[in-house]
Amino acid sequence: MSKAVVTSLLNMKGGVGKTTVAVNLAAYLARDHGKRVLLVDLDPQTNASLSLMPEKAWSAWAAEHGTMADIFEVGGEGKRGKHDDPHKFKDCIVHNVVPEIPGLDLIPSHLKLTFLDLDLAARPGRERILGRKLDKVLGDYDVILCDCPPNLQTATQNALYASDYFLVPMQPDYLSSVGLGLLLDRLDYLKSELEFKIKCLGVVFTRVRRHVAFHQETMERLPEEKAFKKLHFFTTVIPENIAISEAPMSAKPIALYDGSASGAEAFRDLATEIVGRL
Secondary structure, three states: OOOOEEEEEOOOOOOOOHHHHHHHHHHHHHHHHOOOEEEEEOOOOOHHHHOOOOHHHHHHHHHHOOOHHHHHOOOOOOOOOOOOOHHHHHHOOEOOOOOOOOOEEEEOOOHHHHHHHHHOOOOOOHHHHHHHHHOOOHHHOOEEEEEOOOOOOHHHHHHHHHOOEEEEEEOOOHHHHHHHHHHHHHHHHHHHHHOOOOEEEEEEEOOEOOOOHHHHHHHHHHHHOHHHOOOOEOOOOOEOOHHHHHHHHHOOOHHHHOOOOHHHHHHHHHHHHHHHHO
8 A cells, every 4th residue: 555645834934824725735635636635733723623623623522532732742631652552543533524525634733732842852752753653544645734833843843754745835925035045944954953854845825916016026036046946836826815714714625615716726726736746
């Protein structure tokens, strides 16, 4: 059985639409391309989780089955090793989290992940925990997407260590373009220090406003800059779109909330591009 391709979505800058890309890309890969997809929510804000399941359902699942916080054993609850058993780890996975999209699974996040760095500070090999856990389910999926918090701390390091690729969603503005260079520099440092290999799947421009001149200028300029010449920039761009912003309130991806929206068409095209790259 082939193993899943694991990809981390990351950007050190918040508010760039990273979680939106993670959620909707996962949905279209499962729905339109028949991929078995696992979305791993590593951000303590739980935005990806609540974009796919109502808050009450998430709360009940967290209490009964557990979340990423239980997998990492943070928050001072439970016994060490509780989720080392593959059945315990798999119990945290919400299968078919959106019933209308078979094949889309989720490991939800929890606010307790806020304490991850503190709780794991003294644990040896703390950046390898997620990779060891995911090894147990790699054969169950075609694609695993890790939605990372907007930093390069322990949760993100775990995702990167477990991943084959990383994908960078970014807004086409000045600060984001500066941040892209810093992100790549920090990743080079981490790869050297933690001794892991990972490739850049590409950069996707998000929250794009077509009528804003500097957005267009940035999207044309960055691929030509020497520092980014080797990066793949996806042709598909994700527009700033009201429907995309509203969809999480219904705990549905844009494909189900409003499949006719311009944002839905963009994510459909991006999923097709991603499949081609993989």
